Amino acid sequence: MSSINEYIENNKQRFLDELFDLLRFPSVSADSKYKGDVLKAADYLAEKLREAGADQVEVCPTAGNPIVYGEKTVDASLPTVLVYGHYDVQPPEPLELWHTPPFEPTIRDGKIFARGACDDKGQVYMHVKAFEVMQKNGGIPCNIKFMIEGEEEVGSKNLEIFVRENTERLQADVVLISDTAMISLEHPSLETGLRGLSYVEVEVTGPNRDLHSGVYGGAVANPATILAKMIASMHDENNRITIPGFYDDVQELSEEERKALNNAPFSEEEYKDDLGIKELWGEKGYTTIERTGIRPTLEVNGIWGGYIGEGAKTVLPSKAYAKISMRLVPNQKSDKITELFTKHFESIAPAYVQVKVTPHHGGEPAVTPTDSIAYKAAALAIKESFGKDPIPCRGGGSIPIVSLFEDVLGLKTVLMGFGLDSDNLHSPNEKYDIANYFKGIETIPLFYKFYAQLSKKE
Amino acid sequence: MSSINEYIENNKQRFLDELFDLLRFPSVSADSKYKGDVLKAADYLAEKLREAGADQVEVCPTAGNPIVYGEKTVDASLPTVLVYGHYDVQPPEPLELWHTPPFEPTIRDGKIFARGACDDKGQVYMHVKAFEVMQKNGGIPCNIKFMIEGEEEVGSKNLEIFVRENTERLQADVVLISDTAMISLEHPSLETGLRGLSYVEVEVTGPNRDLHSGVYGGAVANPATILAKMIASMHDENNRITIPGFYDDVQELSEEERKALNNAPFSEEEYKDDLGIKELWGEKGYTTIERTGIRPTLEVNGIWGGYIGEGAKTVLPSKAYAKISMRLVPNQKSDKITELFTKHFESIAPAYVQVKVTPHHGGEPAVTPTDSIAYKAAALAIKESFGKDPIPCRGGGSIPIVSLFEDVLGLKTVLMGFGLDSDNLHSPNEKYDIANYFKGIETIPLFYKFYAQLSKKE
Numbered sequence: 082m083s084s085i086n087e088y089i090e091n092n093k094q095r096f097l098d099e100l101f102d103l104l105r106f107p108s109v110s111a112d113s114k115y116k117g118d119v120l121k122a123a124d125y126l127a128e129k130l131r132e133a134g135a136d137q138v139e140v141c142p143t144a145g146n147p148i149v150y151g152e153k154t155v156d157a158s159l160p161t162v163l164v165y166g167h168y169d170v171q172p173p174e175p176l177e178l179w180h181t182p183p184f185e186p187t188i189r190d191g192k193i194f195a196r197g198a199c200d201d202k203g204q205v206y207m208h209v210k211a212f213e214v215m216q217k218n219g220g221i222p223c224n225i226k227f228m229i230e231g232e233e234e235v236g237s238k239n240l241e242i243f244v245r246e247n248t249e250r251l252q253a254d255v256v257l258i259s260d261t262a263m264i265s266l267e268h269p270s271l272e273t274g275l276r277g278l279s280y281v282e283v284e285v286t287g288p289n290r291d292l293h294s295g296v297y298g299g300a301v302a303n304p305a306t307i308l309a310k311m312i313a314s315m316h317d318e319n320n321r322i323t324i325p326g327f328y329d330d331v332q333e334l335s336e337e338e339r340k341a342l343n344n345a346p347f348s349e350e351e352y353k354d355d356l357g358i359k360e361l362w363g364e365k366g367y368t369t370i371e372r373t374g375i376r377p378t379l380e381v382n383g384i385w386g387g388y389i390g391e392g393a394k395t396v397l398p399s400k401a402y403a404k405i406s407m408r409l410v411p412n413q414k415s416d417k418i419t420e421l422f423t424k425h426f427e428s429i430a431p432a433y434v435q436v437k438v439t440p441h442h443g444g445e446p447a448v449t450p451t452d453s454i455a456y457k458a459a460a461l462a463i464k465e466s467f468g469k470d471p472i473p474c475r476g477g478g479s480i481p482i483v484s485l486f487e488d489v490l491g492l493k494t495v496l497m498g499f500g501l502d503s504d505n506l507h508s509p510n511e512k513y514d515i516a517n518y519f520k521g522i523e524t525i526p527l528f529y530k531f532y533a534q535l536s537k538k539e
Numbered sequence: 540m541s542s543i544n545e546y547i548e549n550n551k552q553r554f555l556d557e558l559f560d561l562l563r564f565p566s567v568s569a570d571s572k573y574k575g576d577v578l579k580a581a582d583y584l585a586e587k588l589r590e591a592g593a594d595q596v597e598v599c600p601t602a603g604n605p606i607v608y609g610e611k612t613v614d615a616s617l618p619t620v621l622v623y624g625h626y627d628v629q630p631p632e633p634l635e636l637w638h639t640p641p642f643e644p645t646i647r648d649g650k651i652f653a654r655g656a657c658d659d660k661g662q663v664y665m666h667v668k669a670f671e672v673m674q675k676n677g678g679i680p681c682n683i684k685f686m687i688e689g690e691e692e693v694g695s696k697n698l699e700i701f702v703r704e705n706t707e708r709l710q711a712d713v714v715l716i717s718d719t720a721m722i723s724l725e726h727p728s729l730e731t732g733l734r735g736l737s738y739v740e741v742e743v744t745g746p747n748r749d750l751h752s753g754v755y756g757g758a759v760a761n762p763a764t765i766l767a768k769m770i771a772s773m774h775d776e777n778n779r780i781t782i783p784g785f786y787d788d789v790q791e792l793s794e795e796e797r798k799a800l801n802n803a804p805f806s807e808e809e810y811k812d813d814l815g816i817k818e819l820w821g822e823k824g825y826t827t828i829e830r831t832g833i834r835p836t837l838e839v840n841g842i843w844g845g846y847i848g849e850g851a852k853t854v855l856p857s858k859a860y861a862k863i864s865m866r867l868v869p870n871q872k873s874d875k876i877t878e879l880f881t882k883h884f885e886s887i888a889p890a891y892v893q894v895k896v897t898p899h900h901g902g903e904p905a906v907t908p909t910d911s912i913a914y915k916a917a918a919l920a921i922k923e924s925f926g927k928d929p930i931p932c933r934g935g936g937s938i939p940i941v942s943l944f945e946d947v948l949g950l951k952t953v954l955m956g957f958g959l960d961s962d963n964l965h966s967p968n969e970k971y972d973i974a975n976y977f978k979g980i981e982t983i984p985l986f987y988k989f990y991a992q993l994s995k996k997e
Contacts, residue, residue: 111850172852178748235850262754276753280851289815290636291966295734295936296720298866299836300827302820305861306774306839312764313771357747360890362760369758378757381764382854383845388862392569392693393738393899394630395864395937396840396965403763404846406853408756432818441851478753479853507854508749 084218085526089519092210096522097193097515099129100206103168104186104195110146110169110235119231122168122202123147126209126229133213135227143239146231150250153212154224160536161224162455162529163253163492165482166205166260167233170197171507178509191515198513199504204259205229207499207518211525218526222533226253230482233260236280236442237482244482244489254536255455256486257528259521261476261498266516268346269467271459272476272496274374275483277409277446279418280382283426284437285311285401291387292397302433305386305401311429311436312403315379319365322379322407324425327418332411334375343370345474355503374475378408404441408479415443415481444481447494454535455495462527463497466520478506497528542676543984547977554980555651555973557587558664561626562644562653568604568627568693577689580626580660581605584667584687591671593685601697604689608708611670612682618994619682620913620987621711621950623940624663624718625691628655629965636967649973656971657962662717663687665957665976669983676984680991684711688940691718694738694900695940702940702947712994713913714944715986717979719934719956724974726804727925729917730934730954732832733941735867735904737876738840741884742895743769743859749845750855760891763844763859769887770861773837777823780837780865782883785876790869792833800833801826803932813961832933836866862899866937873901873939902939905952912993913953920985921955924978936964955986 089096106122109115123140126149131138135151146169154161173183173196181187186195193203208227215221228251230240244251261272287304288297317323334342347370353361363372372378386401388394407418423438430436450456451473463471476496486492499521505511547554564580567573581598584607589596593609604627612619631641631654639645644653651661666685673679686709688698702709719730745762746755775781792800805828811819821830830836844859846852865876881896888894908914909931921929934954944950957979963969 111852112848171854172846172848172850174846174848174852175749234852278753278853280853282851287816290963290968291633292814293936293964293966294836294838294840294864295736295866295934296960296964297814297831298838298864298935299830299834300819300821301814301816302818303838305842306770309767309770309839309842312767316764356750356755356759358745358759358891360760361758362891363758372757373755376757378752380752380756380761380853380855381767381845382752382852383847383856384763384767384859385843385847387839387841388630388632389841389843389860390570390630390632392630393740393862393864394569394632394692394840394965395736395738395838396629397838398841401842402847404851406752406756406851408753433816433820476753477756478751502754505748506751506754507852508751510748 085214086523088214088218089522093519096210100203101186103202103206104197105184107184108169108231109172110232111172119146119169123149123231126168129209130227133209134216135212141243143243145239148231148240148243149229150227152226153221155221159223160532161226161253162532163226163228163251163256164208165228165256165258166208167201167230168205169231169234170200170202171234175509180510188515192512193515194510194512196511198511199500200506200511201233201260203513203518204499204521207259207521208525210522214522215526215529221529223529226251233480236444238442240482241485244485248490251490253492256492256494258480258494258496259498260480261478261496262500262502262504263498264346264472265501266520268472269463269469270345270472270474271463272498273451273473274448274475275446276477276479277413277415278406278444278479278481279409279415279422280406280441280443281419281422282439282441283403283405286399286435287433288399291399294395294397297397301397302431303397304434305398307431307434308386308401308403311426312381314429320362321364322377324421326421327377330412330414331377339371342374342475343368345370345472373477375410377410377413380406382406408477409446411446411448413446415445419443444479445484447483449494449496453493455493455532458528458532458535459495459497461531462524465527466524543672544981546672546676547980551977554668558661559644561660561664562655563642565642566627566689567630568690569630577604577627581607581689584626585609587667588685591667592674593670599701601701603697606689606698606701607687608685610684611679613679617681618990619684619711620990621684621686621709621714622666623714623716624666624687625659625689626663626687627689627692628658628660629692633967638968650970651973652968652970654969656969657958658964658969659691659718661971661976662957662979665717665979666983668980672980673984673987679987681987684709691938694902696900698940699943702943706948709948711950714950714952716938716952716954717956718938719936719954720958720960720962721956722804722930723959724978726930727921727927728803728930728932729921730956731909731931732906732933733904734935734937735871735873736864736902736937736939737867737873737880738864738899738901739877739880740897740899741861741863744857744893745891746857749857752853752855755855759855761855762892763856765889765892766844766859766861769884770839772887778820779822782879784879785835788870788872789835797829800933801828803828803930831935833868835868835871838864840864866935867904869904869906871904873903877901902937903942905941907952907954911951913951913990916986916990916993917953917955919989920982923985924982
């Protein structure tokens with residue numbers, strides 16, 4: 082057993098306890114009522130970075146939630162890794178579906194259940210502990226910079242400003258992010274691409290007030306019905322999105338690339354069983370792996386209007402709303418898609434109603450190189466700790482900031498995630514396997530080892 | 540000035556104050572958290588009936604909310620009027636749209652703003668005060684029975700049991716209800732029909748848990764989108780309801796009857812201006828008066844699913860819901876329509892999802908006779924107090940119990956309502972004009988006078 086593995090073994094309980102403390106802060110960025118908890122989570126993370134040995138640790142204020150920064154410069158001749166992650170989490174709702182409270186981390190069957198357990202506090206904290214492990218066992222073989230933000234779940238708007246204003250401080254050779262999933266511990270994988278995002282909220286207004294559905298029903302257009310019709314029209318019979326121009330910029334993969342993607346282990350039956358569904362759905366002509374990896378989507382994330390309380394109320398509502406997001410693939414642009422959506426939504430609104438489209442946030446799709454030494458270092462690290470070569474695959478999620486790192490800092494990213502698709506990200510009962518947490522802490526120092534070695538050779 | 544009118548004039552402030560006390564109880568029947576307030580409203584009403592001179596006043600328990608009963612038997616040879624009304628109210632939501640709190644009645648521009656001001660506490664209380672007025676001015680010229688229930692807004696299920704169990708006690712010659720509207724004080728009208736109701740809640744389930752819309756989006760059917768498609772399909776391009784068999788039993792009116800209905804004063808421009816809409820909607824081939832009076836409808840009263848809080852959450856929801864109600868016309872039957880809806884909804888659900896339909900409550904449509912002496916008495920009363928003959932018209936709302944009175948008690952109903960369609964029933968800022976309140980108190984004793992006179996002649 083290496084000294085690193087021995088150190089991890091001897092500190093397991095503490096590494097869990099500290100993560101639990103971090104998970105207890107309800108640092109929900111979407112809802113302003115959690116602002117105080119967001120700040121506490123940032124302070125906690127800064128303190129732990131300091132304790133682990135980072136220098137110049139700072140909770141950097143922004144117009145929104147602060148960014149936790151810290152670094153360790155070992156030697157200017159060594160390569161520098163910029164570790165990015167986020168300490169904010171998705172809202173926990175619907176609360177009634179959680180088996181244990183979202184902000185009281187609980188272990189069941191070897192899994193940590195809590196909002197943020199995997200996305201992304203659990204994965205961020207692996208990096209903090211891996212850093213401690215290296216510091217206590219001979220020192221880190223690269224320079225390191227941490228940049229942990231608090232607004233990833235709401236679009237990273239202030240991080241963008243921070244990055245643009247701190248290009249000097251953030252100079253590095255590569256960005257390392259653990260905010261994605263692998264197929265399984267048996268099938269370790271590395272994500273090589275992420276989808277972009279365009280997120281909008283729509284409001285459909287009919288009459289100027291809620292009406293009695295008996296007195297007015299049948300004679301006044303119901304905005305809930307109209308919204309339903311508008312949403313219904315946004316996918317055609319092949320489940321393709323009907324917004325004119327939506328697919329214009331979509332990068333089509335070659336047959337060879339598609340074949341390679343579909344080589345990843347995937348069982349349609351297991352997938353359906355896990356989700357409790359009888360049939361899969363999606364764009365005609367593509368596999369599930371393609372639908373979630375290389376094809377754009379349009380999803381209703383929320384819909385509401387009229388009376389939604391207990392019992393019955395016979396109301397013809399004045400307004401109906403939906404939150405709608407589109408996942409984008411290379412080379413779609415978030416702003417352009419938001420504009421196309423808005424134009425289309427306005428154009429299909431019948432004269433009975435008025436519509437308003439409000440953009441929430443967006444992000445660009447990204448593809449990460451598989452021929453870089455950083456990617457190779459990640460692959461070697463995984464091979465050493467898992468005993469298997471990682472499978473390269475495309476992720477369906479979005480980390481809007483990845484394309485920004487490339488544009489502003491000129492940095493490529495390595496996506497070395499240790500989560501699982503089944504971790505219930507953004508859902509009730511989010512979890513992170515304890516095994517994956519410690520596998521991450523074990524693998525990260527190997528990445529630094531190989532990255533330093535490969536950099537030296539170059 | 541008659542002694543009755545003088546008495547009303549001298550007691551105006553008290554008549555208002557007492558109504559305000561009644562309006563202050565948030566007696567919402569749809570939401571069990573208001574149970575205590577419902578009981579207080581019932582007790583208050585019973586006390587006021589007793590004070591006004593009613594005998595055998597009782598707050599009759601039921602499996603749900605109690606029924607307030609009271610009576611005055613003057614002489615067995617006189618006709619007996621059964622006054623029906625309800626003291627429960629619709630939920631006040633959405634609260635943020637009220638200009639003043641729903642349960643703090645406030646006068647603005649000669650109107651009482653409060654939940655229940657018109658529907659139906661204001662109209663019920665006219666009867667209590669009219670009874671007091673008669674008692675204090677020579678006595679009521681008929682026998683009277685009051686039956687004021689607390690579950691009209693949720694389907695009157697327990698009233699039905701009460702009526703079936705109390706056929707003896709409820710013996711009468713006619714039912715008198717003030718729970719409808721007139722066109723205006725300038726155009727007094729009497730409703731001669733009510734629509735029935737079938738109210739259901741639907742649940743559409745996709746995956747067994749909320750999913751990350753990036754990881755799963757595009758590959759798993761979104762129940763919000765599927766629900767939207769299902770709702771969208773329920774009206775065809777002529778805005779006719781697509782449920783097979785839905786129109787089979789609909790009573791078609793003759794050209795003559797339709798012409799008579801459309802003779803009621805109605806301005807499409809004023810109607811649109813009042814509602815702030817540019818275009819009317821509805822079943823092709825019918826006027827607005829017909830669409831809200833003699834044609835059945837299907838309305839979404841509420842829709843919800845996914846994340847509906849502040850900000851953005853990228854979730855693919857597990858479930859989506861809607862509350863849907865259908866207004867029925869003679870000779871449609873509520874149970875049959877609920878069954879047709881359920882079958883149809885299940886049949887159009889794609890294999891990606893599971894659906895559940897839960898019936899909330901229903902009620903039968905009703906037509907009231909215009910050739911009865913009770914209707915004639917109401918018409919004469921209105922002519923005397925308004926100086927104009929009332930216009931007979933069909934109401935779009937539902938009072939499910941009207942058809943029950945006919946079936947179980949063998950009683951016809953007179954719908955002598957003093958509300959206005961613009962009273963924001965079931966909506967924020969419900970109101971009742973003070974003028975209409977007092978016009979009601981003035982007109983009701985005239986109804987008893989003419990009803991007694993016409994009964995004697997017969």
